[in-house]
Amino acid sequence: MSETVLETHDLVKHFPLTQGIVFQRQVGAVKAVDGVNIQLRRGETLGIVGESGCGKSTLAKLLTGLETPTSGSIAVHGTDLSTLSPQQVRKARRDIQLVMQDPYTSLNPRMTVADIIGEPFEIHADVAPKGSRRAKVQELIDLVGLNPDHVNRYPHQFSGGQRQRIGIARALALRPAIIVCDEPVSALDVSVQAQVMNLLERLQGELDLSYIFIAHDLSVVRHIADRVGVMYLGQVMEIGSDTDIYDHPTHPYTQALLSAVPVPDPTLRGLRDEIVLEGDVPSPADPPSGCPFRTRCWKAEDICAEERPPLVERPAHPHPSACHFAEERDVVHATVED
Amino acid sequence: MTDPSSMTTGATGTTAPDAGAGADDAVAASGSGKPSSLWGDARKRLVRSPVFMLSLLYLLVVTSMAVAPKLWTRQDPFDCSISLSRQPPTDGHPFGYNLLGCDYYAHAIYGARPSLSIALVATAAVVLIGGTIGLLSGFFGGWLDAILSRITDIFLSLPFLLGALVVLAMVSARNIWTVALALIVLGWTTIARIMRGSVIEARNLDYVQAARALGATNGRIMFRHILPNTIAPVLVYATIMLGSFVAAEATLTYLGVGLQPPAASWGVMINMHQVYFDTDPWLLFFPVGLLVGTVLSFILAGDALRDALDPKLQ
Amino acid sequence: MKLAATVAALGMLTAACGGSDSDEGSGGSDGGSAGGDLRIYSSEPAFLVPSAGDDEPSILVIRQLYRGLVKYNQEGAPELDIAESIETEDNQTWTVTLKDGYTFTNGEPVDADAFLRAWNYTGNLANSQNNSYFMGRIAGFEDLQKEGVKKNATFSGLKKVDDLTFTIELTQPFSGFESVLGYSGFFPMAQECIDDFDACNKTPIGNGPYKIEGEWENNVQIKLVRNEDYAGEDTGKPDSLTYRIFDDVDAAYAAFEGGELDVMYTVPPNKIGELESTVGDRLLKEPSSSFTYLGLPNYDDRFQDPDLRKALSMAIDRQAIIDAIFDGSLSPATGFVAPNFDGAREGICEACEYDLDAAKELYESTDGLEGPVELWANGGAGHEEWLQAVGDGWKSAFGIDYKLKVDVSDFGQYLEIADNQEFTGPYRLGWGPDYPVMETYLAPLYTTGAPSNNSGYANDEFDQLIKDGDSADSLEDAIPFYQQAEDILVEDMPVIPMWWGLTTVVWSENVAEMVHNPITDVDYGQISMN
């Protein structure tokens, strides 16, 4: 097992809800991320999946320093960031970079490609001496497969896929160990998606990167991830290798998610075990007690309301799953009964 | 009077002009080498707009009067003889003589400078002050925003003209600086509002978040990312504001608190001769014409600029 | 706000200007006003109480609401009004006897108390009444003007003899005192008025030929109706007088043109030329007593030489400036006393005549001035233009440059500069007479240390001549002394007299007969209507 590059411990992010005419008092909180523990190993891709609103993006923001955690900690290369001075944090942050979802809005329309990709060097001036920056930018452009002649163009002159490459190049500039990809391909056409995914995979090999890959599309995650975590209402429900999750899901929520993935083979449609969840996702401002999924779970019993199931490995199921009644059920592979 | 605040919401309609300026993949495919930017595109559109070019031409003429009046006339506007008072236009004196028997054409030329200076000084300061306050307020939010917004509310709730009168009553002296000061004290709020709105919109845009994730400082984010993308509506409004400040100077002068003779602004010329409208209408016609032309040009240029920068019209 | 008191000049007789209906121009008459309601232009008065109203619009209303001891006849001479007699032996102690039968509109009698209470109230510092200045000659004034004075303190010089008789003792003999008593600041006040000043100001309690209808509608109008209980002979002619109040004289002129007004006192100068052709003889023009001068800082070394002061004066073409800038609506000053005042002599000031060559010659004989000369005026009050013309004149005559100092637009601040003698060059100021005696133009402005002597002029001989005049036996005897004093001014030229104002009145075809008093201006109550 290689070293752990990133680790979170009981990471929590609550957004306060306030009310009042003159003096605003806090009346509650949106529990966007509510006790997340993940580890990311060197060279690994950890996929995070979940429905929209489950806290994936907040997790990405916490990891990249765009939000400060309410409690819990983030450790990079074994060092807890909260113990460092602001100066040191800034330095440590270089190791975690972000690729954003929408390539149309994530690039400053008033800056040329060269400026965008070169900006990290200006912010962290000690990384590259002034004279070498231009060459480094060219290098990055090469690396992500863009035409080097286009460095002086503006973002709106590029296609979505090209723009996402620019975004990736920007993230790579500081030679980070970790890249958090927040839905990096969901805004792209399917054909372009594949190119970007391939680029990410190639870069991982070449540069020894670790990815946190956030997506709502299970198949995309399966394609790229070594391990997968499933999030629901700010918590990780189940985590394990891609085969663990896709072929041997033990958490009812994971099973429900997987059963909703469209089946490409029309002859097999309608044959597999489909789980239709009832009700809506509860409000993250007022999540259910105990297991957050219990309100929609067909297996729920009294204990689910009383006790929050820990995310642990259970006998017979070797990967962690936060369910009192974790049990494998194959929902992906349709069985043709003949 | 033409009150700057009367154009308030007119300009706010223009949002950050880049939103959705997304080009299709086809754009990238066409590999013309020249880089083009939003301002570049806008420039192309402006050059093709006859209204804008005419306004610009007029403003250039007026500006040249203000900068180098000697280009336009050899007459000394203060070489006067009371015996020539209010003589109608003749050869060599196309605008006739004013009340004091000075060459009126020379006065009209020299009058451009104070009128434009006040508008320019006031607009520059208003953009600087209002822009800074709007930027800080929108960017940092929280208690700073609360305080700055309350202060903005206070100034906004004072009627523009009355506030300007109070400021001018305070200083007593009447020159370009004090008149500009009165316009500034009351004028910055609208810019601050526009700026704040744009900044709040821009603050949460992805590319700002991206810069933040890179570890960019607040200063860098404000000046490199937010400001360039929010300044367009402010500049459009500022152009229109230039026009309304030219008119405001005339109005303040009419009320007796603007510039005073011997200063030769258009407002002073209008004020000095308005009572002769029945008998010697040309005395009013020339300064009013120049003034209306200037205000008109600024407004039309501002309009054209807004259209050129409006992504929805592209 | 026009602050100068207006007790105007003696002299030219102007009565009975009949209106003819031959002229076009002022539009049709408003439905059903003829014979009854006279619509008068006014600007907003400051006060409608005699003790406080010291501005022209106030006085023009007060004079219809109130009557005093003395009124002025068409020659400008004082005539007894409510007083039965006013007698003195030594010009210092005066005995006043009142006519019986006059009452205020609230029923209070107009007796000795009515006058004494009004003057005591006015003169007492604790009441801060604008007309207190005019009480200054009455003995005991100093004590009433001390800080911390009691509210009920009275003049030591005022004594009631019986209900209809009282005596006035002056601090110094003054032969012209009877004339002074015609000023509206000396009108009587009812006790009720003093008890509730504000109510009396809003709904005046008068003793004149007219009384108020309703109350003073501030900024809108003041409506007066004939007072049927008025005991005097000169009862009001129009049934009612409506003072329509305007803030802006141009707006008022538009109203006159549109047929909304019958009498307009003070026409915008630039309209006079046009009016002469449109209304013909329904226009009255006559020199008024308001004096405009260019003060010279006698306290400044550069302006010590009388010859230089005269040269500066001679280089000003007053008539040309008046014609160009004021449409001829002023008359050039040729002396220091208004030409329509008793004792005034036309043309005694030779240096007030425009004479370029003489001016240059005289100027050459002096040390001259170093330019630029700073010309002062309070800004935003319309003085910039003529001051520039004066400067242009000096520039072409003597080759000295000038600079306008018009950046003080606050009149109070400007006056403070005057009080402190901080003017650094010639300065514009004006003067209005306090009473119809020529002394009013001389003593306050030029006696050493006088309250309005801003130029710092000091001449013992002049001071003595004024004193001699004041204590002469009669006004007639006093005049030669005053004239000698004026001669000294002509020689010394402490200030440069510029011009006298012009009274202009225009009226509509509804007016049959215009009545204008040389001292009190238009007497609205005596106007006959068609």
Add this chain to the structure above:
Amino acid sequence: MGRYVVRRLLQFIPTVLGAIFLLHYLTSLGIQMTGNPARAIFGDRRPSEAQLQAMSESLGLGDKCLERVGDPCIGLYFDRLSDIFLRFDLGMNFTRRPVTDIIADGLSYTVKIVIIAIIFEILVGITAGVLAGLRSGNFVDYLVKISTVLVISVPVFVLGFLVRDMFLVNVGNSVRSSGNFPDWFAYGLMSPVYKPDYPWASLIIPGLVLGSISLATTARLTRTSILENVRADYVRTGRAKGLSEKRVIGVHTLRNSLIPVVTYLGIDFGALMGGAVVTEGIFGVPGIGREIFRAIAQQQPSVVVGITTALVLVFLVVNLLVDILYAVLDPRIRYD
């Protein structure tokens, strides 16, 4: 909604206190820099120390802090506040008229012409804007655009003069002499100045002149807003599902387009009250504008602070009403 109104009303407090302080500070600074305004009352006659002091005291200018340049006169500020809010006493002007009376008399005229101006803007401005917006690019559009910009550029006092002297006097006189028109028209509406006998009719023309400045902006704003909205999806949907053109424009487009216009009119209310200074002078309207103009010129702090505070309150209340009107126009907006 109730909570929202209460919160907004509470927010008025700092704004009003701040505005009063600002005016208090500016007027105090003015007196500190230019000297005691009571001096002007004595005119050419130099008053004695005691006289000036007594006059100053009686006008509320006696505080020593008014002699120290830069002193914010905090004590005087709190005196003023307690006078205003505890005793409802706004002080007096130089002719000893209570400021409350001045406001009570003058405000109604000013509000009247402002209301006339706003109605004019709504009727004519919005109609012109809608026409221009719907026929974008054709003759009507250009006509509206050019005429409105032209009106904006002419200083209102020049416009006022022309209307008064050319139209109301000259045309008015022939109307009056012809005798073919009813009195309210000939002597009311066509009166060159305000006339107490026709308290509304004679304010119409001044109101129109006042409204003409903002008319242009109203029209332009409506046009822009309409242009944006006719391209919106919901309009296309409305057309597609066969709604009549009248309904699409009248109900859907117009209602949505009016939101920015209504905001503007709210803010414009304040500007118009200020702009009334000029219009009231030209047409002899005895409104509050001229009163405050005089007070500013003569540096009468009580009057300036008092009247402006009243105007600020009117402005704030009008804008609160505008915000409430939003909820009617735009059901998406919920106030809590």
